[in-house]
Amino acid sequence: MNDIDKIKDLLFGHEKKALDAITRRLEIPESRTADISDVLPESVLRSHADKRLAPALQEPVEQCLKESIRRDPEDFADALFPVIGPAIRKSISEALRSMVQSLNQTIENSMSLRTRYQAWRAGVPLGQFILQRNILYRVEEVFLIKREDGLLVEHLQHDDVVSTDSDAVSAMFTAIQDFIHDSFSQGENETLTTAVMGELALWAVHGPKAILVCVIRGVAQASLRTQLREILEQIHLRHGEAVASFDGGTRLSGVTMELDKCLTLERRKDTIATEAARRKLPLPALLLLAAIVLLAGWVIFSRYMDARQLASFRDALDATPGIVVNDIQRKGGKIVVRGLRDPLSGAPSDIAPGSQIEPAELRLELAPYQSLDTAIVERRARRILQPPPGVGLHLEGNRLRLSGSAPMKWKQRVQTLAVALPGVDFVDTSRMSMSDMEVFDAAMSELQPPDSVVLEVQDGVLSASGFAPQSWLLESNRRIPSIVGLRSGDLLGIAVEERMRIAELLSVVDGTQIFFAGNDILLAGEDVVLDQLTTKIRQISSLAARLSSTPQIRIRGYSDGTGAAELNRVVELARADRVAQWLVDAGVSPAAIQTQATGSAATGSGVDPALRRVEITIGVIEVR
Amino acid sequence: MDVITRKICIIGDFAVGKTSTVARFVHNVFSDKYLTTVGVKIDTRKLTTTGGVEMKMVIWDIAGTDRFSAVEFSYLRGASGYLVVADGSRTHTLDVADRLVAEARERYGHVPQVYLLNKSDLEDEWEISDERRAKLQSSGEDVFITSAKTGRNVDEAMHALAEMLDR
Structure with a gap:
């Protein structure tokens, strides 16, 4: 270490150590990560304030989300579930509310035939048609409100709507929405979408920059919200920036045009009729319908004719003695006839052609029976x-x-x-x-004639001869009509037996003379003659009574001319009375006897015993 | 000529006379009931500025409070100006007003405002000192001594705010 280095070390040694430490730290990734993680939250918070972070993060975050969703959609579905659930419930409850309001009217209308016809014409199910018809509404006012501060961007209303201070209304709506949101809502993005008061409803559609609020009278369809949303989307698309920067100054004319569409959203009865007309069936469908109607008509007609044919055949069978039809129907191309048939009846196959039915078409299931027809x-x-x-x-x-x-x-x-x-x-x-012989037998047995009668039948005509008692004749005349096989006939050829015998007796007794000895003294032996006479007269009376007749006896007295004429008349009368008395004594009715003097003697003609007599004449007369 | 619309909020403590002060100068659209229910009541006022601009003030009369809640903050959103009302007979209400203004500014930034020191009719009970008022004015605020009872200076205060908003 030289001097300079020493001086350096003295002057900058401390900084150099610090610099070295920093360099080391920078070279170790773990320590850099720790440093950044320390400051990152604060850094993000600050960046958020200057609004550059969000655009910067937008793309990577979107990609992250996409990737994450692609990899495991279920996690996102679970996360969204609490949001989707309430949204669905809200939608359902809204639909139900509309339904209930429509229900009363729906029930009232459901019986109308006209409604059914209109529904058919409109080509929708009846229920849906009635629902649609009763959803009548009108958008009366529309507000476009700037989302940020509640300033009214534009307000439109129908001319007939009572005007309110739209700015105040707009502000108040925003205030109330804020109030409701802050007081009751838990979700940041939840918004007030519907408010209902009686017939009026407020529908709000929220966009990022503006809220579209409509005042609706009546019950609107849920689809209206979609329409409103589309209008709001258009406003955002075309005038989004203008709305965002709206400061309460110049009105935005483009927005007015868009909003005007909202006021045309309405649904009235006449518009429904127009819709129904519009939904009228197109030509091909009409042709198809006509074809179906014709086909149906033909089917119905042929069924009718078929039924008529069967009915006519059945009538014909029913009218045929010895056939009882229980059932007749078409089955598998055959006409099946079930019932009963007497073997002696006419054959159904002979009757069939009368009803334009081929005998080959028939299948008879007829049980035999004995008819009492x-x-x-x-x-x-x-x-x-x-x-x-x-x-x-x-x-x-x-x-x-x-x-x-x-x-x-x-x-x-x-x-x-x-x-x-x-x-x-x-x-x-x-x-x-019957043959004459049979008729004769019948007559014999019917009339039972006495042996004196001979009956004869010729060509069914009865004749008779002989004699018979009156009583038999009367009875037999009555019985003649009862003779079986007799065409005509009488008993005129039969004599009455009583009359014959009376005639015989009369021929014996009529003109009988009784001789007298003198005066009214009978000549010897004349009493016998008188007895015989009275017997016969009694027989005549008896026979005459059977014929409802009575004998009439006239007794005339005669004398000779020995005495005076006056005396002779007395003697003649006495002689007649003498015989009359004899007859009366023998039982003959005095009323039947008539006596008279003839005064026939010539005076002085002398004694002549043959003239001393009475002469008796007898006849029979019918008693009335 | 177009009318410009401005959102104005009246802020102030309880019972400083916010509603009654502006009552006779505004178009009452809604009843006072809203104040106690929703916590805000909307009135409007149309006026013309000296620059000839027709202005419609949409006045949000926010229920008295000494501290804004979330709801009340939301009412303040987007306001173009404030009418800040205090009770001249109670200095405390001016403190509250200052604090409310500060809160609003913190949330939504600076907007024009005028101060209305109310109840000038109660001269005997006047409490706010001239120093305090002078300090307020020296900080650039427009301060009006108003009376809800007589209507004194109220219209002037509103016009003053309108002028500020027109600038």
């Missing part, structure tokens, strides 16, 4: 009874009526067979034509 019962009767040609057969209720002529043997067989047929309880052959 009149036509079928008659058909069955014909099949079993085998009537000879010319015999008619038809059913009235449960009575089988036969007509025409048939052999007796067949008729007898029918009587037993027919009642065994289902649906037949009685057989009526009364309308069947």
Whole structure:
């Protein structure tokens, strides 16, 4: 060490040591790191104040973040979760609030057919349409507020809105927002976005330099916020610097134009109608719709025709005796008919063409049964009874009526067979034509004539001869109509038996003479004649009574000319009375007897026993 | 001609008469209720400066306090000027006013301001010394002796602030 070095050491040795120490420190990275870490926080704080640090750090920090997110997105998702959660909740609660307000009106409108039609035309679901329709609102005022100090950059309102001091309102909004933020909010970036009072709502959209506040009357759609945000973004893009440097001086005209858009944001009933009209279906869709309508129409028409065809076929089947249809339908290209069918009925395949149905289309599922339908019962009767040609057969209720002529043997067989047929309880052959012999038998059995009567039937006409008592004739005349198979006839050829016998008796007794010995004394043996006479007169009376008639007896007295004429009349009358008395005594009614003197004797003609007599004439008269 | 708008804050201690002092010179938009609820009430005042500028003052009447809270600080943000009000009958209120001004300046920097020493009608009870006032004026502040009761000097004070803001 030379002198100079010594002097140096004396003068600067201390500094040199310090310099060496500093140099050593600088050479050791660990000690430099420690030094920088000591001053870094303070340094960053200070740099923050002169606003150069942030731009300087922006890029590396962004890159760090990007890299970090790329490497492990989950950490960031977790970190963001507390922020995203409240944001979602806020959004949902806002939507719900709007929904509830619309609900009453929605319910009122939900039943309207017109609304449904409009919804259909607009091409949106009914619920959505009603919701949209009831979201009616208007942006009445709009404020653009400088974020930093609450100064009003611009204010616009509709002409019909009552004007307030917009600067004061703007300031107060800022103040209230600050107040709410500082009093209740915990997040630095949380802002007042909505305030609601009755029908009015304040919607605020926040940008970095300005706040857009709208006064909205009514319930606005959530999409409005997006529109407002877009307007605010435009303002920031075009006039961001002007807004940031706004000091309450000259209004920013460009901003006014942007804000004016906000006032056009409204939704009224007429605008909805326009929207609906705009949403009207385009032409291809209309054509498609028309095609669908035509197709549907054709399908409906063909279904209708098909149903009509089936109905007509079913009617035809139902009208066919012996077929009962339970069900008829199309199935797998076939017409399936289910039900019951009597084997004697008409075949459905024969009926089908009447309804324009091909028999091949049919599938019959018909169970056999015995029908009691009149036509079928008659058909069955014909099949079993085998009537000879010319015999008619038809059913009235449960009575089988036969007509025409048939052999007796067949008729007898029918009587037993027919009642065994289902649906037949009685057989009526009364309308069947009969042979004369059968009619004769019927007449004989019906009239039961006495042997004195001969009946004859010729071509169904009855004639009779012989005689018969009046009583039989009366009864038989009454019975003639009851004779089965008789076309006509009478009993006029039969004599009345009583009349015949009366005539016989009268021929015997009429003109009977009774002879007298003298005066009114009977000649011997004349009493016998009188007895015989009275017997016969009594017989005549009895027969006449059966014919409602009575005998009339006239007794005329005769005399010879031996006495005076006057006397002779007395004698004649006495002789007549004598016989009359005889008859009365024998039981003949005095009313039937008439006596008279003839006064026939010629005076002085002498005794003639043949003239001493009475002459009796008898007739029968009808009693009225 | 355009109207320029300026945000003005009235600051001062409790019961120095801030609201009543400006009440008759401003357009009352909102009720005083806001002061007790939100802690601020906004009024406006239009005036014309000697330079012929139409100015609209948006006056933030901040509720009385001896120290700004976070909310009140936020109210001060972006203010172009202050009306600083103290009660002439209570020197203490001027101390509070000074402190509030200092706090505001610390946060937001220097803005024009005028002092209103209020309640000049209470002459007997006047407490603020002339020395104190002179000191204030010598430091470059505009000081007005005002009366909320008579309205004395209030309009002048507001005009003075407007002139400062127009410069």
